[in-house]
Amino acid sequence: MEPDAESYRDRLGLRGDVVRFEGGSLPVFAIGDDLVLKLFPPEYHSEVSTEVAVMEAVHGRLPVPTPRLRGVGLLDDWAYVLMSRLHGEEPVVPDVEVSVRVGEMVKALHAIEPPAVLGPVDWAAFVGERRAVCVEQQRKRGLGARWLERIPAFLDGVDLGAESSVLLHTEVMSAHLLRRNGVLSGLFDFEPAMRGAFEYEFASVGVFVTKGDRECWRALVEAYGRVPDPRRVMAYALLHVYSNMPWYLREMPDGDSFDELAVRWFGA
Known part of the structure; x- marks a missing residue:
């Protein structure tokens, strides 16, 4: 059931019109011009600590503004995070200037010590778990048989070990960025953040x-x-928690193998 955001605004002693942001997996509302209220149903309560920890860790330390935490708590069955509101519009991509700014932003992000609350504790185990479900996940997404049968051999041929963990946003994309007056004016949505290999970040970026x-x-x-090594990024594009290879193949340059896609999508 959709939460009553206006009632929650009043119970929190806030003022301003309540406007729901479109899209997103969780209900998020603007409260006037200065605040945003993000709500988490019971099955997502575990993500609140990640959102809060990363928001506090990165604030003021990136070359792009991020929300400032204003409050966190529980309203009925819904957990909430109250934060400052960023302003701007989703940038049009691909764009060289946006790409430069994102590169600078991700560099600064990966230099920040990951908050202790972030998982996975064992990156190698996480990769193993993702490999075990990768083919089935892509099959459910609708990936064709000729691509599905190539996944195991490709992943077997990519060394994903011996990489130190960094703070990963995991979903750096235009939908989580804002641009205003020609410059990036915001990065948001930190509840999917993790700690892990830096190339994992570049899958969504690419x-x-x-x-x-x-x-x-x-x-x-x-x-x-x-x-980054194009083949490692390609492997993480397959293994990413939210990977959707059929959609990627529709939206990205075509190729005849995962090695060819790695070069076309992630080759410098």
């Missing part, structure tokens, strides 16, 4: 920010200061 544009990808990784 699909949802640079979108297979070679010039934009080059600009982004140059701003980041490190060129």
